[in-house]
Structures are given as C-alpha cells and as structure tokens.
Amino acid sequence: MPTTPPSTARLAVSTVIFALRADRAGGPPALWTPLVRRTREPQLGHWALPGGWLPPNEELETAAARTLRATTGLAPSYLEQLYTFGGVDRSPGERVVSVVYWALLPSDEAARATIGPNVRWVPADTLPDLAFDHAEIIAYALWRLRTKVEYSEIAHALLGRTFTLAELREVYEAVLRRPLDPANFRRTMLASGGLQETGEHRAGTPHRPPKLYRYDPAGTAPGAREPFRDAERTAS
Amino acid sequence: MPTTPPSTARLAVSTVIFALRADRAGGPPALWTPLVRRTREPQLGHWALPGGWLPPNEELETAAARTLRATTGLAPSYLEQLYTFGGVDRSPGERVVSVVYWALLPSDEAARATIGPNVRWVPADTLPDLAFDHAEIIAYALWRLRTKVEYSEIAHALLGRTFTLAELREVYEAVLRRPLDPANFRRTMLASGGLQETGEHRAGTPHRPPKLYRYDPAGTAPGAREPFRDAERTAS
DNA sequence: GCAAAAGTGTTAGCGGTACACCCATGG
DNA sequence: CCATGGGTGTACCGCTAACACTTTTGC
Structure with a gap:
C-alpha cells in the first residue's frame, strides 16, 4: 500500500438476501430474495440489490447488515462475504467496486419483513431484469x-430457533431442488450435526408429533473458530 | 449504488503468491512466498504483500497480475480472488480496503524469479513480522x-507444462504436509483428472524412466466454464 | 544382478443410498 | 382402526486406504 495518488473508484457494499417462502400455504417453500427499486440515475427505476456506498468508518460486514436491516427490517441469521465485483464498465459513467455479501434470514421472521413500494420480493431463480450486473451476482450467490x-x-x-427434522429437510430440498430420503437425512443430521433435542414436540400436527431440535454445535470449543468464520472454498 | 457522497476509503489490490522451492537440492520442496519491503510510511521497512492502489481503469485481476509481475518478473499459472479485507483500523491513519488475490507460479519459472534488495522469498509457514494484517491474509491464503x-x-x-506423477505427488505432499500412497495417488489422478500422456519420458533418472503428463482437461467443453472461473466454497 | 523407483492387482473397511419395516398420533 | 408422517433396521454399492507384487531402468 504505497502512498500514491488516491484510487478514484468508489466503494459500495451490496447484499444478496435469501429467505424461504411458501408460494401457497401448505405448499413446499422456495427461495426468495428482496430487491429495491433504484430512485436515482443510473438505471433509475430498475430493480437492484440492497446496498449503498461504504461509509468511511463502518466495517464492511456492518454495512451489509445495516442495508439488510434497512430493506427488510430484520437481522440476518447468517452473513458472509461473497465476492468483490470491480469490472471497469459495470456501472456507466464511473468506476464502482462492490463488495458483495450474502445473507440468510429465518423464515418465521421473514414472513413479517417490511414491504414498501420500493421493495419487492421475487423467487430467487426467476428474476426480473436487474440493474448493472446484479443478475449475475445473485446467480453466483445462489450457486454458493x-x-x-x-x-x-x-x-x-433459514429456520427459526427450533425446528423439526422434516422442516430442516424441507430447507435442504428447497435449496437443492431435489427430494431427500427422510430416513437417511435424519441419521446424517443427527450424526454429523450439532443438533440438540429441546425435549419439546411440535403440536397441532395431524399425525405423530415430531421432536423439536435446536442448532447448537456442542462439539465446537468456545473460541475455536475457523479462519474468518466464513472461509472460502473454491469449486473445481 | 445511489449517487451520494463518495466513499473516502482507498482501494488497494494485493496478491499472495505461492511457488514451490526445495530448501536444499534434491530435498523435498516446500511452499515459499515473495514479500516486498515497504519504502514508505506507514510501516516503512516492514515486509508486506506485493500490491498497490487500484488504477481507475484497470480490472482487479489485471492489477493483481501486474503487481505479481512487477515483483517476480513472472506470469501466474493460477490467479483467483481470495477475500476483501476492509477493517476500519487495519491501516493507521486512513481507511484502506484491500481486494486480495492469490496466485500460483510454475516452479520451473519461479527458480529464475527476479530478486532485488526489496524482495525476499520466505517459507510460507514461517513468516517474519509483517506489515498491517498481512500475516493473517497469508495464513488465510495458505489455508485456502x-x-x-x-x-x-x-x-x-505449481509445476511446469509437463511433469511426472511422482512430481505431481510431491506437490500434493508439500501442500498437504503428509505422505501419499504412490499407487493410489496414481490411480486417483488418472481416473478423475484431466491428465494426458505426452508419450515422452523423463530422462536422466537413476532408475526406471517415468512417463511425462500434461494437464489437459479433455472432459471440459470449450466455453463451458464455472461461474467466475474461480467460484468459492466456504468451509463449515 | 541388485537397488530403487515406476507401475499393477487385490482386499478390507467405511460412508452413502435404497428401501423394508415398525411406531405413534389424530380423526 | 386406519391413514399418515415420525422414526429404526439393514443390505448393497462404490470409493478409498493399505499393501503385496511385478516391471524397468542405471549402475
């Protein structure tokens, strides 16, 4: 970092937000994402990712969480840096480098996310025309x-604090878009996972009441965290 | 990206470079990385990652390749974005956001990398004191x-254009720091890999001359590339 | 021919998948 | 008592690790 003329690129932080929503009540849930309508040029009126310029004294991740809260009224249950997009021509007129984060929201809270005229939730795999390179970005976040x-x-x-194994399986099926064997799923989760029984059961089901679990990685020693908590791994 | 006051953070691009070097001739190779000595404040005289401010009209990846070339005189055989580091206090005095790349160099070329008084190669797992948060960054790149x-x-x-299976195995062993079974390694590579026999053999060995291979992913259709060519995957 | 690395064959164990089956509850 | 999802048992398959063995060269 030699001290030379300042970079003229402007730094933005954007966030791709995912939550589960059922199209019709009782149906299988799918991934949805909120978009905001641009109220300024360039690309005025187009739908875009929530985000904004990076304030000089704010951490990147904090900025991502703040814009997330501004558009949904919610706090993320998961937040991780995705990638930094810096193509010279991605924004007309000026150089913009965007540090993009991706986030997951608990579905129970997501149901009461704020919705204004300039915020719109769309299914994550059938996007409208988006501003800039934001369609690519969302596709990449989805892939990740x-x-x-x-x-x-x-x-x-993507769930609340407690959930049944069937609900957790529904999440996997929605994300992976393929059915999973309930029996094997149960074992895999109980074996390698940090799932803990709450002792409670989900009431009001038409059939046998399922156990409720909590995610609580018992095997992880306190303070023993992976590098950067969200370290990366790259596909072949 | 609303049009509001410009971000005051400055944008830098840095690169973590890896190449294989044998400590003593004939010995097993290990990972080394080049550092540059800072010639300005802050942290004047400390060793740091190669890098610099992002020029307004240069792509991020191009900037990374350029600084890599400036410090080693070489072109990378692999180059991928690692992470963007933007902590408010990572550089004293001003806010610096660094988009960091990591790169691999072919070992045959790396042997004739340029070395000046302000460039120093060090073993990647025993680093000297580094400027800023660069020690963390290298540790993260190594982990990745x-x-x-x-x-x-x-x-x-990390090898040249052609190589023997034993040489390729040495790379894996150096990176993973554990011995691999030659027999199983061979099969795994030949099965799942895009290795292609050149028809040639390495001459001058004291024993049976091994076949030379080329990396040439035959299964990959031209133009069929993964998202971003270097997509990410995150550890648990 | 002897040492050493190149290269092949064979087997045991492990984890994932498929699927048959029993359990518990609401209606 | 029946339908339905919750939950358990088990056999098979493919992959990998381990390691014995054969081949080919330089000296």
Whole structure:
C-alpha cells in the first residue's frame, strides 16, 4: 500500500438476501430474495440489490447488515462475504467496486419483513431484469448457497430457533431442488450435526408429533473458530 | 449504488503468491512466498504483500497480475480472488480496503524469479513480522490453497507444462504436509483428472524412466466454464 | 544382478443410498 | 382402526486406504 495518488473508484457494499417462502400455504417453500427499486440515475427505476456506498468508518460486514436491516427490517441469521465485483464498465459513467455479501434470514421472521413500494420480493431463480450486473451476482450467490449447503451446516439459518427434522429437510430440498430420503437425512443430521433435542414436540400436527431440535454445535470449543468464520472454498 | 457522497476509503489490490522451492537440492520442496519491503510510511521497512492502489481503469485481476509481475518478473499459472479485507483500523491513519488475490507460479519459472534488495522469498509457514494484517491474509491464503488442493485440480499449476506423477505427488505432499500412497495417488489422478500422456519420458533418472503428463482437461467443453472461473466454497 | 523407483492387482473397511419395516398420533 | 408422517433396521454399492507384487531402468 504505497502512498500514491488516491484510487478514484468508489466503494459500495451490496447484499444478496435469501429467505424461504411458501408460494401457497401448505405448499413446499422456495427461495426468495428482496430487491429495491433504484430512485436515482443510473438505471433509475430498475430493480437492484440492497446496498449503498461504504461509509468511511463502518466495517464492511456492518454495512451489509445495516442495508439488510434497512430493506427488510430484520437481522440476518447468517452473513458472509461473497465476492468483490470491480469490472471497469459495470456501472456507466464511473468506476464502482462492490463488495458483495450474502445473507440468510429465518423464515418465521421473514414472513413479517417490511414491504414498501420500493421493495419487492421475487423467487430467487426467476428474476426480473436487474440493474448493472446484479443478475449475475445473485446467480453466483445462489450457486454458493447451493454448494455450501451440501458440506456445511447453514441450512438451519433459514429456520427459526427450533425446528423439526422434516422442516430442516424441507430447507435442504428447497435449496437443492431435489427430494431427500427422510430416513437417511435424519441419521446424517443427527450424526454429523450439532443438533440438540429441546425435549419439546411440535403440536397441532395431524399425525405423530415430531421432536423439536435446536442448532447448537456442542462439539465446537468456545473460541475455536475457523479462519474468518466464513472461509472460502473454491469449486473445481 | 445511489449517487451520494463518495466513499473516502482507498482501494488497494494485493496478491499472495505461492511457488514451490526445495530448501536444499534434491530435498523435498516446500511452499515459499515473495514479500516486498515497504519504502514508505506507514510501516516503512516492514515486509508486506506485493500490491498497490487500484488504477481507475484497470480490472482487479489485471492489477493483481501486474503487481505479481512487477515483483517476480513472472506470469501466474493460477490467479483467483481470495477475500476483501476492509477493517476500519487495519491501516493507521486512513481507511484502506484491500481486494486480495492469490496466485500460483510454475516452479520451473519461479527458480529464475527476479530478486532485488526489496524482495525476499520466505517459507510460507514461517513468516517474519509483517506489515498491517498481512500475516493473517497469508495464513488465510495458505489455508485456502490447502483446502482447494483436496477437491480441485490446481496442483499442476505449481509445476511446469509437463511433469511426472511422482512430481505431481510431491506437490500434493508439500501442500498437504503428509505422505501419499504412490499407487493410489496414481490411480486417483488418472481416473478423475484431466491428465494426458505426452508419450515422452523423463530422462536422466537413476532408475526406471517415468512417463511425462500434461494437464489437459479433455472432459471440459470449450466455453463451458464455472461461474467466475474461480467460484468459492466456504468451509463449515 | 541388485537397488530403487515406476507401475499393477487385490482386499478390507467405511460412508452413502435404497428401501423394508415398525411406531405413534389424530380423526 | 386406519391413514399418515415420525422414526429404526439393514443390505448393497462404490470409493478409498493399505499393501503385496511385478516391471524397468542405471549402475
């Protein structure tokens, strides 16, 4: 970092937000994402990712969480840096470098996310025309979510604090878009996962009441955290 | 990206560079990385990652490749975005956001990398005191390399254009820091890998001359590339 | 021919998948 | 008592680790 003329690129932080929503009540849930309508040029009126310029004294991750809260009224249950997009021509007129984060919201809270005229939730795999390169960015975030769900334990972040194994399986099925064997899923989760029984059961089901679980990684020693808590791994 | 007051943070691009070097001739190779001595405040005289401010009209990846070339005189055989570090206090006095890349160099070329008084190669796992948060950054890049080598085929980027299976195995062993079974390694590579026999053999060995291979992913259709060519995957 | 690395064959164990089956509850 | 999802048992398959063995060269 030699002290030379300042960079003229402007730094923005944007966030791709995912939550589960059922199209019709009782139906299987799917991934949705909120977009905001641009109220300024360039691309006025187009739908875009929530975000804004990076304030000089705010951490990157804090900025991502703040814009997330501004557009949904909610706090993320998971938040991780995705990638930094800096193509010279991605914004007409000026150089903009965007540090993009991706986030998961608990579905119970997401149901009461604030909705204004300039915020719109859309299914994550059928997007409208988006401003700038934001369609690519969301596609990449989706790919990352789908990849990461397979080897990591982030799926619970799309549920509330307690959940049944069937609900957790629904999350995996929605994200991976394929059915999973309930029997094997149960064992895999109970074995390698940090799932803990709450002792409670979900009431009001038409059939046998299922156990409720909490995500609580018992095997992890306090303070023993991976590098950067959200370290990266790159696909072949 | 609303049009509001410009961000005051300055944008830098840095690169963590890895190459294989043998400590003593004939010995097993290990990972080394080049550092540059800072010639300005802050942290004047400290060793740091190669890098610099982002020029307004240069792509991020191009900037990374350029600084890499400036410090080593070489072109990378592999280059990927690592992470963006933007902590408010990571540089004293002013806010600096660094987009960091990591790179691999072919070992045959790396042997004739330029070395000046302000460039120093050090073993990647025993670093001297570094400027800013660069020690963390290198540790993270190392972790990413070690993780990625296990599920991806980037190891060949640390060798020349052709290589024997024993040489390729040495790369894996150096990166993973554990011995691998030669027999199983051979089969795994030949099965899942894009290795292609050149028809040639390495001459001058004291024993049976091994076949030379080239990395040439035959299964990959032209133009069929993964998202961003270097997509990410996050550890648990 | 002897040492050493290149290269092949064979087997055991482990984890994932498929699927048959029993359990518990509301109606 | 029946339908339905919750929950358990088990057999098979493919992959990998381990390691014995054969081949080919330089000296």
